[in-house]
Amino acid sequence: MVEKDEAQExxxxxxxxxxxxxxxxxxxxxxxxxxxRARRDAQMxxxxxxxxxxxxxKDASRHLPALAxxxxxxxxDAAAFRRKAAEGLPFLIPGLAARWPLAALTPxxxxxxxxxxxVRARVGDYVNTAFAPxxxxxxxxxxxxxxxxxxxxxxxxxxxxxxxLRELNRxxxxxxxxxxxxxxxxxxxxxxxxTPLHADYDDNIFVQIWGSKRIFLAPPHHDVFLxxxxxxxxxxxxxxxPEAPDYERFPLARQAALLExxxxxxxxxxxxxxxxxxxxxxxxSLSSNRWSRTRPMLLDxxxxxxxxxxxxxx
Numbered sequence: 001m002v003e004k005d006e007a008q009e010x011x012x013x014x015x016x017x018x019x020x021x022x023x024x025x026x027x028x029x030x031x032x033x034x035x036x037r038a039r040r041d042a043q044m045x046x047x048x049x050x051x052x053x054x055x056x057x058k059d060a061s062r063h064l065p066a067l068a069x070x071x072x073x074x075x076x077d078a079a080a081f082r083r084k085a086a087e088g089l090p091f092l093i094p095g096l097a098a099r100w101p102l103a104a105l106t107p108x109x110x111x112x113x114x115x116x117x118x119v120r121a122r123v124g125d126y127v128n129t130a131f132a133p134x135x136x137x138x139x140x141x142x143x144x145x146x147x148x149x150x151x152x153x154x155x156x157x158x159x160x161x162x163x164x165l166r167e168l169n170r171x172x173x174x175x176x177x178x179x180x181x182x183x184x185x186x187x188x189x190x191x192x193x194x195t196p197l198h199a200d201y202d203d204n205i206f207v208q209i210w211g212s213k214r215i216f217l218a219p220p221h222h223d224v225f226l227x228x229x230x231x232x233x234x235x236x237x238x239x240x241x242p243e244a245p246d247y248e249r250f251p252l253a254r255q256a257a258l259l260e261x262x263x264x265x266x267x268x269x270x271x272x273x274x275x276x277x278x279x280x281x282x283x284x285s286l287s288s289n290r291w292s293r294t295r296p297m298l299l300d301x302x303x304x305x306x307x308x309x310x311x312x313x314x
Contacts, residue, residue: 004076005142006314007144011086016170017118017120017139019031019208021063029068034232034233037232038051038233038234041233041234044293045128045202045293045294046196046294047295050201050233050234051233052206053201053295053299054201054233054274055271056219056299057201057220057273057274057284057296057298058220058274059221059300060088060298061181061220061230061274062221062223064088064219064259065089065138067089067090067257067259069094069259069261070090070092070217070259070269071089071091072092072093073091073092073093073095074093075093075096078175078176078177081177081270082177082297083174084270085203085270085272085297085298086276086298086300087298088297088298089218089272090220090259090269090270090271090272090275091269091270092261092263092267092268092270093268093269093270094264094266094267095174095267096175096266096268097114097208097209097266097267097268098265099173100171100172100173100207100209100239100267101171101173102168102171102172102209102286102288103209103210103265103266105171106195106210109144110142110146111142111143111146114167115141115143116141116142116143117141117142117167118139118140118141118142119139119140119142119145119160119163119165120137120138120139120140120160120163121137121138121139121140121145121148121158121159121160122136122137122159122160122161123136123137123138123158124136124156125156125160126155126156127156127194127196130196130198130237131198131231131237132154132196137242138158145160145188149165149190150190151191153294156190156192156193156194157190157192158189158191159187159188159189159193159194159305160186160187160188160189160192161189161193161195162185162186162187162188163185163186163187163188164183164184164185164186164244165186168186168288169183169184169186169288171289172184172207174290175205175268178203178205178290178292179204179292179294180293181256181290181291181292182202182291182292182293183290183293184288184289184290185288185289185290186286186287186288187279187285187287187288187289188285188286189281189284189285190283190285191281191282191284191285192276192280193278193280193285194279194280194281195278195279196237196238196241196278197216197218197237197238197240197241197242197276197277197278198231198235198276198278199220199223199228199234199235199236199274199275199276199277200234200235200271200273200274200291201226201233201235201273201274201296202232202234202273202291202292202296203270203271203272203273203297204268204270204272204273204291204292205268205270205271205289205290206221206263206268206271206287206288206289207267207269208263208264208265208266208267208268208269208285208287208289208291209265209266209288210265210283210284210285211265211281211282211283211284211285211286212262212263212264212265212281212283212285213262213263213279213280213281213282213287214260214261214262214270214279214280215260215262215263215278215280215281216242216243216258216260216276216277216278217259217260217261217263217271217275217276217277218256218257218259218275218276219274219275219276220273220274220275222255222276223238223253223276224252224255225252225253225256226238226240226250226252226253226256226276227239227240227250227252227253235306238276241258241278242278243278243298262282272296272298273292273298274296
């Protein structure tokens, strides 16, 4: 347990945030940067290329059984989790994080213990610019963010998304499900905050800590119906909104197999690599997730089946 005094942040803590990009790269420079990142990402995951890995994920997903609903499972140890995750389908473990110390805290606790914690808020129209390099962000303290969120001054509630907050992670007890997990990322905001439809090409464990969220999911090979656009080699965004479907603009989306579920406080959701998902807060909400930094489990299963798949490093 972390003592209150240890968790306090100095008043100049905003200096810890990395600088915001002042300009957006374009043309050859931007493409070169994306290609260099893709090579680093492939090396980290032990694959020949991220492009080949994506293609293998989509090919494997064509052979998965259709889901009528997201399965709800009992608590799993690491070996059982990996066996289940290797099937390539999402599943929910209700209540896994219900006893995490972070689950017992409140927004007021954050205000009291971490008033000067540096955060970066998504502001303005962060939905329609979700995958743009120049999405509007604003640096502030945790106290100022909570004040802004409570004011209701913004049409779209400001959102703390995808932040590595080590101070909060001290109150989490992550299961050892991934061999090489990335750092925990935190998501905090009132009802109405949203992350639009997108796919990450890494396995993902998502934990709902406070409140509830509505999540839509679609399998990787249904990207052909979702009009995706590449943000980087591991992230593709879709302009289709399953909560307000516009089939005149996106007629192919009628064919996408979209699943809907609500995650409650304490739930853990496994999102396999390449699955499209959209997330909306139904209440004031705190969530955290971790992405695996190894080859997706579905592809490890395929590799064990024989032969050398095109995504394997050589």
